[in-house]
Amino acid sequence: MSFPSVEINNMDFKSAAAPEKIIQINDLSISFGKQEVLKGITFNLNKGENLVILGKSGSGKSVLVKCITNLLSPDSGSINVLGEEITMLNPRQLSELRKKIGFLFQSGALYDSMTVKDNLEFPLRRVNRGMTKKEVDEKVQEVLENVGLIHAINKMPSDLSGGMRKRVALARTIIVDPLIMLYDEPTTGLDPITSDEISDLINEVKKKYKTSSIIITHDMSCARKVADRIIMLKEGEILVEGILKDIEHRRDEWIQSFFGKT
């Protein structure tokens, strides 16, 4: 069984001599009450790479990406995003930095009182206030065409299927041209064909918008398709970090069970 896209990506990863670090996380810890969710996590996201974070449900994956956008504040450690320590920014600076980050929520988080068009216009009008109506319309049409949903422009989120919602949510995220993309379980709850389509879209977004991405998932087929590098989380700690090929052949029972080999 071969995964050509991964091998190509791995080559890219190996050939990068000193990759520029987009996100640097150092000794990050967070707990809720007595429950320690993340315990001293340290890793980097390099420019232009797709970093997949794998782990069982409850291993702290979603908490990690929420810390990166400062939706959650850590107990200790540092999170440096595009050269700025995110936990130390004031609301205005944080808002400016967030304009460069796209976050695809697990549920899509579409604004259910707005049409697809309004959902897309909402962040665009607030991030780029100087845009004319024509420019906004053109941008909305462009991103909807990119995700193959131009026909759904006037539909309400409640009229869309799960896969369509994810794609609209992805369109809403990329419409502001982010430098970093954070995907929180992008294929959860989708059938294998739609999951594959979303995985392809993740790769297309990386190629077209030149983004650096963190993809949180426990879907191995998605990970195989999009990963340049993988981090495996277990009980709030990094168990292993590396390229798919190496991790897949580790003899650790837990890792093997994750890859469905036991």
Place this chain on the structure above:
Amino acid sequence: MKEYPASHKKNDLATGFMLKPRLKGEKSKTMFTDIGNLSVFTAQSIRSIFSFPFEGKEFLRQCYVIGNRSFALVAVTGAIMGIVLTIQSRPVLSDFGAESLLPSMVAISLIREIGPVITALICAGKIGSGMGAELGSMKVTEQIDAMEVSASMPMKYLVATRVLAATLMVPLLVVFADTLGLLGSWIGVNIKGQVNIALYFTHAFNSLEFNDLIPALIKSVLFGAIIGIVGCYKGYSAGKGTESVGIAANSAVVLSSFLIILFDLIVVQITDLVI
């Protein structure tokens, strides 16, 4: 390694206002924590109202929603208040031979106290619960998080517009309820007699002074702000799961009703001393 103080820890919305962690079995701390959080949220809401840019379109939509949603209920309640007040007061005034004071008594009661308080309580039920449920639902489905992460400033779009709309619309609804209350009172008078509407309203307004209107207006504005802030706060700080949406709606009504009564007492005391 940087260690952050406990006060640094925010809620999972990072909405700009901090929520102190609650510990089980610490009821008193929870209450004081809630008061603290509500105060911070109020300050943030007021700051959002006065910061650029203003979400004018959403503000007008909220004005329409709030006014339109409560219009019929306030109209019916106002008219019934007037009729009931007249029917119940009439025998007592008749006993003292002061039936001619009925329009004055009803007008002063309605405009100074009953109109603002009853209308505000109705709006707390109708508008406050709606805000709590709507924002609570948005919180549960991560829509508020999505706005926050995309730098769309949900405090401005969701909270400032609703608080300002409630602050402006509740006094208008109070004026409307007072007018229909007086009309209801005229109908109540005519059940057992015949009084000309012009004469009735002349009597009613002759008894009113400017000093009767100021406390009522202050109260109405304050009640509107309370309904908006509490409704948004409860929705914004809703927990996870669908159950928390119901809890947010319910607690928005309970807390805003309590605060309306409490602030009614405070404003009456203050205006009594000042005016």
